[in-house]
Amino acid sequence: MPSEIKKNQTTNTFPPTPDARRYAPATERNRQVIYDVLKNNLPAKGKLLEVASGTGEHAAWIGSRLPAIKWQTSEYDTDLFPSIKAHIKASKAKNITPPVHIDVLQNNWGLSPEEMAQFYDKTDIVTCANMIHIAPWEVAIGLIKGASNFLVQSGLLFIYGPFFQSGTETAPSNIEFDNWLKERDSSWGIRQLDDVEHLAKDHGLFLYKAHTMPANNLFLQFKKTG
Numbered sequence: 001m002p003s004e005i006k007k008n009q010t011t012n013t014f015p016p017t018p019d020a021r022r023y024a025p026a027t028e029r030n031r032q033v034i035y036d037v038l039k040n041n042l043p044a045k046g047k048l049l050e051v052a053s054g055t056g057e058h059a060a061w062i063g064s065r066l067p068a069i070k071w072q073t074s075e076y077d078t079d080l081f082p083s084i085k086a087h088i089k090a091s092k093a094k095n096i097t098p099p100v101h102i103d104v105l106q107n108n109w110g111l112s113p114e115e116m117a118q119f120y121d122k123t124d125i126v127t128c129a130n131m132i133h134i135a136p137w138e139v140a141i142g143l144i145k146g147a148s149n150f151l152v153q154s155g156l157l158f159i160y161g162p163f164f165q166s167g168t169e170t171a172p173s174n175i176e177f178d179n180w181l182k183e184r185d186s187s188w189g190i191r192q193l194d195d196v197e198h199l200a201k202d203h204g205l206f207l208y209k210a211h212t213m214p215a216n217n218l219f220l221q222f223k224k225t226g
């Protein structure tokens with residue numbers, strides 16, 4: 001298996017559920033480790049904006065374990081809204097909010113003025129998993145530029161996924177996965193950590209830590225400074 005992400009197609013729907021919940025199998029494998037990093041690195045309370053909530057499983061499982069964090073879900077693909085809402089409902093969590101539409105390629109992520117007023121310079125944490133390698137590089141730019149706008153000073157940006165690291169031997173599974181991605185779309189591909197770090201720095205976001213995760217993934221933690 002080149003990477004967990006291959007199994008992370010949001011169109012995979014198993015087991016069938018009586019409601020709108022969809023399942024991306026990778027989320028079951030990575031939610032605990034993502035939760036562990038967030039639990040140990042988030043402020044005691046705050047507003048978190050999740051970009052690309054996908055099926056909504058991360059929000060429901062992780063968000064419900066962080067009750068002092070107000071977890072705002074979002075998705076680009078509105079077909080996934082019912083799944084996100086159904087997962088939130090099933091979790092019974094009171095701190096997770098139904099999705100807003102976010103397209104990171106649009107100015108201000110395409111948010112309405114009302115949503116802007118809610119999030120702009122009021123967001124303590126932005127988190128995004130498994131997006132920037134399954135999308136053109138412009139999506140990474142849009143994510144980082146927007147996060148820098150929406151975050152409060154000292155706010156945190158987390159990005160989860162596979163990365164190539166200079167000076168570190170690349171896992172064969174990541175090379176295979178990168179080829180697999182590029183075969184599907186030549187603009188997709190595993191990003192160089194250095195490129196992401198420089199891009200973030202240009203937007204006032206400094207890499208605080210690259211948490212090592214299973215299956216050759218990293219969870220990047222940036223802090224907005226200056």
Ligand SMILES: C[S@@+](CC[C@H](N)C(=O)[O-])C[C@H]1O[C@@H](n2cnc3c(N)ncnc32)[C@H](O)[C@@H]1O
Pocket residue numbers: 008009010024027051052053054055058075076077102103104105128129130131134135139
């Ligand atoms: C592989 S899924 C990951 C979903 C979820 N974060 C997870 O880890 O299971 C990739 C996600 O990127 C989102 N996406 C793609 N292009 C986007 C864009 N321009 N703006 C925001 N989200 C985008 C897709 O809608 C999808 O939810």
